[in-house]
Amino acid sequence: MMKIPEWLDLVPHATARDKCIAKTSLNEGSCIFTEPAFTTILLPSEKGQRCDNCFRLPSGKVRLQRCTGCGSYWYCDTQCQAFQWRAHHKRICKGYNTHLSSPEYQALPVHEKNDSILLTHTLAKLSLLTIPYSVEDSPSATVLLSLLPHPQDSVPPPVCPIKPTPQPQLLKRLYARFGNNNFAIHSRLTTVGHGVFPVASRLFNHSCVPNAVAKYVFSSSQSIVMEVVALRDISPEEEVCLPYLDPALHESRRQILEISYGFKCQCPSCLFLQAIGPLPELPIDQTELSFLEKSLRDLVGFVPDLAHTLPERLIEDTPPSLYCMLREGYMAGLSETFSKASHEGQYDVALESGVTLLSLYLLVYPPNYPQTGMHLLELAKTAWNAIITARGLTGDEIQMLKQQLPVFLSLARHILTILGPEDDGVGPLQEIQTLQQLLPDI
Ligand SMILES: [Zn+2]
Ligand SMILES: [Zn+2]
Ligand SMILES: [Zn+2]
The missing domain is CATH 2.170.270.10 (SET domain)
Structure with missing residues (x-):
């Protein structure tokens, strides 16, 4: 047929x-x-x-x-x-x-x-x-x-x-x-x-x-x-x-899949979320939230200055204390914090929220998911801008960023090469190449 x-x-x-x-x-x-x-x-x-x-x-x-x-x-x-x-x-x-x-x-x-x-x-x-x-x-x-x-x-x-x-x-x-x-x-x-x-x-x-x-x-x-x-x-x-x-x-x-597509998803991730029930609220206290964010980064174990590959995690690895971070609003808010801080040149905030967001992506998306690759490229651009302007950074911090930048770039390139060129062909892979060519100058 x-x-x-x-x-x-x-x-x-x-x-x-x-x-x-x-x-x-x-x-x-x-x-x-x-x-x-x-x-x-x-x-x-x-x-x-x-x-x-x-x-x-x-x-x-x-x-x-x-x-x-x-x-x-x-x-x-x-x-x-x-x-x-x-x-x-x-x-x-x-x-x-x-x-x-x-x-x-x-x-x-x-x-x-x-x-x-x-x-x-x-x-x-x-x-x-x-x-x-x-x-x-x-x-x-x-x-x-x-x-x-x-x-x-x-x-x-x-x-x-x-x-x-x-x-x-x-x-x-x-x-x-x-x-x-x-x-x-x-x-x-x-x-x-x-x-x-x-x-x-x-x-x-x-x-x-x-x-x-x-x-x-x-x-x-x-x-x-x-x-x-x-x-x-x-x-x-x-x-x-x-x-x-x-x-x-x-x-x-799960509701959208049932109403719009007519099936109940039985994947391991859906079964896990179903067993948890409604996700708990996020803490209002900023210190408490920062503590949870550190626990999330530790759980996923991505260390930017050491990584050669990305850790592979499953959503089922999430401990009850971090269930609140699976809320849709949390990912959206974190992504906004990262973009805003990166855009406004608050690089310390941008890089910390950016690595937390990356950890969340690694927990909830399958390996090599395009969103993860695009976010790694954004992290690389943020690190690049931080090094170039050096605003509010100590010498040690700049040194560390110089170590992290090639890591972000090579991990982004790995994922986006798997996806390959899309739309009209000039895209993220070309941006990565340009940044890589500039690396020796910093
Ligand atoms: Zn599912
Ligand atoms: Zn016409
Ligand atoms: Zn045309």
Whole structure:
């Protein structure tokens, strides 16, 4: 029915519909699956900044060009425009602005506005394919309509008029598969759009401790391509899983998975959190909190001036005294403290909160998780800035930072090399290389 790479297999699962397993050993960092997007949308905040077709940012003095028909879609060049025109835009261009200004569309909440446009793109694309969708011509269309529907029935948002008018049944069938199957398309951990990738939806189940992640490559003038990368070595027969949502959502993820995806996650991390029950409040007293933060760093055991590899920890290692640090608000607050202090040049605060945050990541994310790699790069940049400005630091402290900086950099490079280049290819790996070239000068 659909093409699966020869090293993967879809086999029955005890509770889910199926599961995707490795047929052979898959190496850490290998790209195990690719799929061009069936359809995508750019988030409204990115409109006019990135090409609506390939999501690339214009480079240098190049400016994006607007569709002369509707003025509401932007493209790198005629190649991107022609590709999207043929794929779906020619069915939408005329009615798009009327749809956007209609009271029905305007009344929608933001996420339904996004769904309305993605649904429009998908319907328009389907309308250009021959019915019945032949497996040879449009395998993705066939797979898309065979995906499991959302557990709850919901009314589709209004869509842009398309001629010939699609069957209302098709609209319902498609929308029922949106909430639990679509992917957020991200660039350097920031969501820039949403996309329909039917085969990936059909293949990969969720795990809160995933052994693979999806990244998005914006290098072609055709579709955006999803690549699934192994975060670690995967053995034959082992299931390949992706995170459907941020594994650090300790308090909400089980409910979201149940309501939006229709299953109760039974991973070791979820069972552990379930056994704990509601997470305790954080101490209000700052001294007490600082003590707990030190205990967290000690538990994880990351020592920046000595580390050659990152310690591997499991959330199940958390002692009861530190359960409060698993609260979602704590990670968010710590991340904000780190960014703010780093930005404002309070390097002592930044580096301490940054290492505490890294320890938390190592406890709750699986090894080589992209967030950990990106954070190590931020730590390296903070250490770099601290050394360069030397503001409020003693000679010994600067000496120590000079030892830590290459450690942050090499650990960041290790993880981000496993993930490999994403989006338009110029990204964190290039920043790491630049910093590494500057190291001998400090
Ligand atoms: Zn483009
Ligand atoms: Zn247009
Ligand atoms: Zn879980």
